[in-house]
Amino acid sequence: MQRKGASRRRGEALELAILEAVWAEFSELGYLGLTMEGVAKRAGTSKPVLYRRWSTKVEMLIACIANRIPQAESVPDTGSLRGDMVALLTVARERMSVIGQTAMLGMLTEVSKDPEAREVLLGGLANELVNMVYQVIYRRSIERGELTEEQLTPRLLRLPTDLARNEFLLFGTISDEAVTSIVDEVILPALRARGASV
Amino acid sequence: MQRKGASRRRGEALELAILEAVWAEFSELGYLGLTMEGVAKRAGTSKPVLYRRWSTKVEMLIACIANRIPQAESVPDTGSLRGDMVALLTVARERMSVIGQTAMLGMLTEVSKDPEAREVLLGGLANELVNMVYQVIYRRSIERGELTEEQLTPRLLRLPTDLARNEFLLFGTISDEAVTSIVDEVILPALRARGASV
DNA sequence: ACTGTCAAGATACGGCCCGTATCTTACGGA
């Protein structure tokens, strides 16, 4: 289409240019306004080039986001479980804000038909946070002697991320008040009742 | 379009026939397959008739669901907070299953642009369950002397519904295991840590 | 019974985007 004088791109250079265009379109028009045609035009390429790589818009967007949010930044060691947890939820909020409410809902929608795709999505983005809960925050707390391994369950590991996600899917944002009430009224009490001294 | 010999419907009779058609289309084709054109054809009417009532597909579906799920059945009194809570989550699961994962995501998507519409959706369907938590389950528990009013917070009232919704939005279903782990590892412990004897 | 009003119902339209098929053309490796 465009790029008349330029040389023909291939491989990774092309792919990055496309993902760049995906992000630009997504940022300007939002998830609903994101179209294959628009991306192709913006990237100076054509639809078949996109469909050779991704078969749906969401798949493409997931690739784009995975490319933009490579690694989760670590959570600072605040010295207390409460502080760490607040910091984690803040990180979660920022990561979700980058994606946006509509896009998250859209991804879940696409992925709801295909359990395998769900694994990719949840395993890739959400589990990163869940793992951080377990491998960083709770581990620090165990080392401080506040928790024991046995007091933790898979459900408790998921809990912070689940509540943050729910809040974000409903309201498109996570207020400071939401963060503190989640931590102080749910997470910490649930741990205490299992014997933790947090 | 169709209904050649029949008399022309008006008002409520027409409206109910349309909502019937919405439900039929939705059940057969799912949320993504639901279209204004399809509904119009199935109801034996035409698109303008639909657009005179609802401006979007979701708005129409919400009206349909509100019509189909009028009142929440009450939760049986099992004699214990744990039993009541399990029963509530089971009711929540059934209500959500009727709607379906994709439709719930779709509704949230449409509603994400319009805070006012969100109030309608959440206030109408979700709050029904939240109110049941407060006005039925917790109240019974308070009467049994297990809880006091002061131990409850808005966040704790929302908690059961929030966790159920999150589970359903992610997986499209709420397993028995999910129900019990939510109750036994999160909700009850969180209450106990605040002084409840449940 | 007559008539005016209003919504039902039918149809058609431009538009957007989908997903794919086809063809030419450039790149890059052997």
Next chain:
DNA sequence: TCCGTAAGATACGGGCCGTATCTTGACAGT
């Protein structure tokens, strides 16, 4: 240099959108 492969352009049928227009039936008031 030649050849395979993928880029890039284009065109297509199709579906659904949302709206404008028109006719016709139902109902109410007199």
